[in-house]
Amino acid sequence: MRAEDILYPTDKGLYCAPGDFYIDPLRPVPRALVTHGHADHARPGNGAVMATRQTLEIMAIRYGEDFTAARQIAEGPTRIGGVTVSFHPAGHVLGSAQILITPDNGPRILVSGDYCRAPNPVCLPFEPVACDIFITEATFGLPVFRHPDPIAEAARLLASMAEFPDRPHLVGAYALGKAQRVIALARAAGHTAPIAIHGALKRLCDYHVEQGIDLGPLVSATDPGDAQLILAPPSAFASPWVQRFRDPVIAYASGWM
Ligand SMILES: [Zn+2]
Known part of the structure; x- marks a missing residue:
């Protein structure tokens, strides 16, 4: 055949x-x-x-x-x-x-x-x-895509949080995969404090935990307490949701550039 x-x-x-x-x-x-x-x-x-x-x-x-x-x-x-x-x-x-x-x-x-x-x-x-x-999928196959080392990116994020301890750090990440990967990378880089997640990320984060992926303590971004790292889907950044955070540092975790 x-x-x-x-x-x-x-x-x-x-x-x-x-x-x-x-x-x-x-x-x-x-x-x-x-x-x-x-x-x-x-x-x-x-x-x-x-x-x-x-x-x-x-x-x-x-x-x-x-x-x-x-x-x-x-x-x-x-x-x-x-x-x-x-x-x-x-x-x-x-x-x-x-x-x-x-x-x-x-x-x-x-x-x-x-x-x-x-x-x-x-x-x-x-x-x-x-x-x-x-x-093969070839979404990022063009040579223009040179993705940095994820562990180094997590270290940069934590360095920024240490440098600006009073500013919330908001990271945009898609609900399936990217959000949990950012959380796991932050944990591996030594961030043990609670991480706040937007409601749209909750069910899939819960599912990852059920499947044995350790994401550490997670809290709701509606009531983030002292959480300095906050994750939300990229769409949230175009909504009034983002205005509740004072002087945030905003980043996106995505292969797109
Ligand atoms: Zn995919």
């Missing part, structure tokens, strides 16, 4: 014909395999969804328990139609996976989803997977 007969783009997303499923479909389909819980990959309304247990649980948190009619947890190689699929850690966010499609006769195709090869304290590390064809 040729690669172009196994997996090809359609208006609903990447489609695997011998397995009759889509990967991270753009529109509702009868059967979806989902790499991770970010909204540009995981959408509600599919007939059936196969993903890692954590991605399924994250989708339920974000979209409600009825985000799909049928959930299937990805556990080991699984036969779907004429192919075998398996999920492998992508190192991007909790539950994130690359999806390997192995036909009986033809090339093994690996769909990366979003992935991160740098150490990430909030999820399993990226797993190199042998394959014949690698379909």
Whole structure:
């Protein structure tokens, strides 16, 4: 079987014909395999969804328990139609996976989803997977993107907090993955005091803690007490919410520049 007969783009997303499923479909389909819980990959309304247990649980948190009619947890190689699929850690966010499609006769195709090869304290590390064809996300593939060392960035944040102890430090971070990574990096850099989080981050932070990710003491940004480090989704910075903080130092944790 040729690669172009196994997996090809359609208006609903990447489609695997011998397995009759889509990967991270753009529109509702009868059967979806989902790499991770970010909204540009995981959408509600599919007939059936196969993903890692954590991605399924994250989708339920974000979209409600009825985000799909049928959930299937990805556990080991699984036969779907004429192919075998398996999920492998992508190192991007909790539950994130690359999806390997192995036909009986033809090339093994690996769909990366979003992935991160740098150490990430909030999820399993990226797993190199042998394959014949690698379909990679390339969001930050342009050479213009030179991301600094995350540990050094956390040290810079803590240095600023030490230099300006009376100013709240507000960090914009997306609710799934980035927020928890910033918290874990701050903890690893030695920040043990309570960290305040915006209400929009709470459920996913709680979920990470349930999954065994140590985020240390967290308090509500509505009542931050002495917390000097405050995290909120980037959208909060364009709202009146930000005005409650006096003379804040504002930063964003994002790959975008
Ligand atoms: Zn993502």
